[in-house]
Amino acid sequence: MRKYYNDSKILLQVACDKCGRNMLVENGIVKEGIFSIDYKWGYFSDKDGETHSIDICEECYDKLINDNDIKITKKDETEII
Ligand SMILES: [Zn+2]
DSSP: OEEEEEHHHHHGEBBBBTOOBBOOOTTTTSSSSSEEEEEOOOTTTTTTTTTTEEEHHHHHHHHHHHHTTOOOOOOOOSOOO
């Protein structure tokens, strides 16, 4: 769940959608590992026209992947900002 300043795009707070912990946000930037998804469901799904958004902290992400034996596709980035 994200909270923005007065309906602007200035990010104030992000809570993990699994454990509820508020993540560290400074100057509108999340300063820790976060797994964010904004997915727009397509025509052939039962959720056509819906966009689902999830923010998960790194600890919950690791637990979700490991506990559910989810196979991820990992690609190493050569340029890190
Ligand atoms: Zn969490």
